[in-house]
Amino acid sequence: MSESAATPSLSQNWETLAVHDWDGDTELIVELAEVLEELSTDDVPVLDEYVDAESLCNGLQAVAGRQFTEVRFSVETHEVRIRQSGAIEAQRQLRPE
Numbered sequence: 001m002s003e004s005a006a007t008p009s010l011s012q013n014w015e016t017l018a019v020h021d022w023d024g025d026t027e028l029i030v031e032l033a034e035v036l037e038e039l040s041t042d043d044v045p046v047l048d049e050y051v052d053a054e055s056l057c058n059g060l061q062a063v064a065g066r067q068f069t070e071v072r073f074s075v076e077t078h079e080v081r082i083r084q085s086g087a088i089e090a091q092r093q094l095r096p097e
Helices: 028-039 053-060
Strands: 015-019 070-075 078-083 087-092
Touching: 015 028, 028 053, 028 078, 028 087, 053 070
Parallel strands: none
Antiparallel strands: 015 087, 070 078, 078 087
């Protein structure tokens, strides 16, 4: 994982928390779990409480000709998005969903 120092994105108030290297050895799910740990107030956040990890990976990788450009979901007071580029970003929501 090549982490940035929590740099703001150009659009809105998105903050880049990590950038996944699709060609690297670390799985996206591992990096995402680390990011959720930073955002969650739970002692041990459970990834499956926030997103279907298998669907997430399949959607961002070319699977049977289908591919998403980004996936978004809520984690407590943040909206998280994972972009096809590998950027894992978050922005604070006005109120939790």
